[in-house]
Amino acid sequence: MQLSVPHKALLDKALERSGQRLTRQREHIFALLLEKRDHPTADEIYARACIEMPSISLATVYNCLEILTETGLLRQVNFEREPTRYCPNLTQHAHFYCRESGQVIDIDLSEQLIAQLMAALPKGFSANHIDIAYDGQCGSDRH
Amino acid sequence: MQLSVPHKALLDKALERSGQRLTRQREHIFALLLEKRDHPTADEIYARACIEMPSISLATVYNCLEILTETGLLRQVNFEREPTRYCPNLTQHAHFYCRESGQVIDIDLSEQLIAQLMAALPKGFSANHIDIAYDGQCGSDRH
DNA sequence: AATTAATTTTGGAATCATTCTAAATAGTGC
DNA sequence: GCACTATTTAGAATGATTCCAAAATTAATT
Numbered sequence: 001m002q003l004s005v006p007h008k009a010l011l012d013k014a015l016e017r018s019g020q021r022l023t024r025q026r027e028h029i030f031a032l033l034l035e036k037r038d039h040p041t042a043d044e045i046y047a048r049a050c051i052e053m054p055s056i057s058l059a060t061v062y063n064c065l066e067i068l069t070e071t072g073l074l075r076q077v078n079f080e081r082e083p084t085r086y087c088p089n090l091t092q093h094a095h096f097y098c099r100e101s102g103q104v105i106d107i108d109l110s111e112q113l114i115a116q117l118m119a120a121l122p123k124g125f126s127a128n129h130i131d132i133a134y135d136g137q138c139g140s141d142r143h
Numbered sequence: 144m145q146l147s148v149p150h151k152a153l154l155d156k157a158l159e160r161s162g163q164r165l166t167r168q169r170e171h172i173f174a175l176l177l178e179k180r181d182h183p184t185a186d187e188i189y190a191r192a193c194i195e196m197p198s199i200s201l202a203t204v205y206n207c208l209e210i211l212t213e214t215g216l217l218r219q220v221n222f223e224r225e226p227t228r229y230c231p232n233l234t235q236h237a238h239f240y241c242r243e244s245g246q247v248i249d250i251d252l253s254e255q256l257i258a259q260l261m262a263a264l265p266k267g268f269s270a271n272h273i274d275i276a277y278d279g280q281c282g283s284d285r286h
Numbered sequence: 287a288a289t290t291a292a293t294t295t296t297g298g299a300a301t302c303a304t305t306c307t308a309a310a311t312a313g314t315g316c
Numbered sequence: 317g318c319a320c321t322a323t324t325t326a327g328a329a330t331g332a333t334t335c336c337a338a339a340a341t342t343a344a345t346t
Contacts, residue, residue, distance in 0.1 A: 084303085
């Protein structure tokens, strides 16, 4: 598994900007997230990482995910108090959690809809972020 | 602290409907939530409950909150992986979490806005619930 | 009111995701 | 390659929540 040239450049730049070093582990975790964009948990990422890098530890996976999130390369996705999932899609979008198939699907929202949500806030309130999570059935029969 | 007659009737009916008994503990926890609608965590509710009912246990608080949620009298509110908070406002609404003051504020959303959010889903998807959490500054200086 | 049966409460142990810690290892600039 | 600093590692610690089995309470029946 290999990071594409533009993604590699993105990673280099993001780490440099925040004074962090590029390590094999960080690169591998980032590549895994980009390769299969299914919103895995830290445990799932750890299991996948171990295939090519058996010596990696779970603590490192958590650490890499934290650094990648801080540097703005990943987003955390939470559903209730389930384990945190990770998402490399940085555009403003919502998440749909299908309780049947367990899949998490990105839902694009129009600028206009976001603007309306912002406009629903009382005077004086300002939001840095809106987290929108749907849950229901996605109609696919994959399990 | 006393449950109003209509709220008492609501509690009775909801418990009966799902075959649960009315207990002092359940009534007390429900009354606490209605009295101060500040989205407390289980720990905070436990601390408040102990004032009038020192023998109550944390396990019972969790159990009551679960039952009251299941019977549809309370909603759980989560922000990332912070401890779950509880809310007796059953109308469709969003939550605003002020990182400065720590306050959680209910935000009303129009039917129309909810409908638009539902309409943003791909064909075949159906949502039971949409969870909307803003975070930012609420502009109050209470701390 | 006593008896029984079923549910609830209780305190403590267990669980699970995540964070912390301190020693070992790997990057970076010279 | 050397020294300096950041990172990784394994395992212990944490914190919210759930589980457990015994004691207490409630509801139904006599």
